[in-house]
Amino acid sequence: MNERLHYIDWLRVLAFVTLILFHCAVPFVEHYTWEINNKETSAWITRIIWWLHQWRLPLLFFIAGVGVRFSLRRRTIASFFGERFVRLFIPLAFAIFFITPIQVYFEWLQKGRINTSYLDFYPSVYEIIPYPDGSFTWSHMWFVAYLFVFTILLLPIFSLSKVKWFNRFKAFLNKIFSLPIIHLLLAVPFVFFFYGLYIDWPEQGSLINDWYVFVTSMTFYFFGYVLSAIPAFWEGCKKHRRLFLGIAMLLAIALMWKYYWNWEFNQPTEQDDNLYLYGFLNAFHIWTIILSAIGYTMKYLNFSNSYLSYLNTAVYPFYIMHQAVIVTSGYYVLQWQVGITIKLFVLILICTSTIWVLYHFLIRKTVVTRVLFGMKWNPRSKTKSVAVP
Numbered sequence: 001m002n003e004r005l006h007y008i009d010w011l012r013v014l015a016f017v018t019l020i021l022f023h024c025a026v027p028f029v030e031h032y033t034w035e036i037n038n039k040e041t042s043a044w045i046t047r048i049i050w051w052l053h054q055w056r057l058p059l060l061f062f063i064a065g066v067g068v069r070f071s072l073r074r075r076t077i078a079s080f081f082g083e084r085f086v087r088l089f090i091p092l093a094f095a096i097f098f099i100t101p102i103q104v105y106f107e108w109l110q111k112g113r114i115n116t117s118y119l120d121f122y123p124s125v126y127e128i129i130p131y132p133d134g135s136f137t138w139s140h141m142w143f144v145a146y147l148f149v150f151t152i153l154l155l156p157i158f159s160l161s162k163v164k165w166f167n168r169f170k171a172f173l174n175k176i177f178s179l180p181i182i183h184l185l186l187a188v189p190f191v192f193f194f195y196g197l198y199i200d201w202p203e204q205g206s207l208i209n210d211w212y213v214f215v216t217s218m219t220f221y222f223f224g225y226v227l228s229a230i231p232a233f234w235e236g237c238k239k240h241r242r243l244f245l246g247i248a249m250l251l252a253i254a255l256m257w258k259y260y261w262n263w264e265f266n267q268p269t270e271q272d273d274n275l276y277l278y279g280f281l282n283a284f285h286i287w288t289i290i291l292s293a294i295g296y297t298m299k300y301l302n303f304s305n306s307y308l309s310y311l312n313t314a315v316y317p318f319y320i321m322h323q324a325v326i327v328t329s330g331y332y333v334l335q336w337q338v339g340i341t342i343k344l345f346v347l348i349l350i351c352t353s354t355i356w357v358l359y360h361f362l363i364r365k366t367v368v369t370r371v372l373f374g375m376k377w378n379p380r381s382k383t384k385s386v387a388v389p
Helices: 006-028 043-072 077-098 100-110 118-127 139-162 164-176 180-185 188-197 211-227 231-239 241-260 273-300 306-333 340-361 367-372
Strands: none
Touching (some): 006 043, 006 273, 006 306, 006 340, 043 077, 043 211, 043 273, 077 306, 077 367, 100 118, 100 139, 139 211, 164 231, 188 211, 188 273, 231 273, 241 273, 306 340
């Protein structure tokens, strides 16, 4: 575990690619109001998106936790926090004032709330009135905001990695993780988080009063940090990858059949047997997807090449920009009198090509833009750590 884990880099890249494709498809989802929405929706896209929605961000939080362990190997706690401030808080602040406002502008334009130019709209951001009443929002950057808060809260625990006696637990943990049942039992906390928090605090991304997402996401982040130090956990994921994938597929089929196919489970208002069953199935569904994803990337993607090096550096700037590009271009594309398939394909093409041009020819070229988009400011620096977020 001392060398760079190329399979984690591949997993991170694939997870962010999935996230971008996810947001390109969201305008066509039923029963959901996004920043921009197509008049016609697709039941198939809805089912796929709802399935992806369950595990895409838990996987990213877990990977970010792995990155913490490797970053701390070569930094003091103080320098680690300083690096996280530069790579998380600065891009977050920059995005709030210069990227997410255009998403609000086109959302309000489509909904008929405003009918002005962007130059007339933009000063409203500095009124600091939180969205949806105002235009001040972190939008998709809530993921980065949560990571930054989690880092602050878990800093005392992270500091234990510098204490030698703490490493004595590793032998015991390596022993118990030789059994696949131990891997599976780590899903149990997420079952109880769902039972205790989901109804009163559903998904919001608002940090305040978002306890279900907050607690579960921080736990995935924490698990990534702790489990990254246990070789037996990773070897178990690789060895039992077929078992974990089989369980994940069975649970996905059960969830699709009972809940997602006809959209019979959206937001329950009271605890009942239906809620308990969903919470149990979905917690193990999410966790076994993460376990199997680790196992298969370890088996087949534990290598590096020039493509991985380029993509691993690019995914964070891509993430920061992607939703603004989708919403801006989508406002016009969704007005076309063509089918959903063509619109979706065009959105994906515009999003990826536009962001790549901005990244390749502008963002990675200067120190200022690299810092604003969360990249290492020295492009020649070499590191063995897993990048975050």
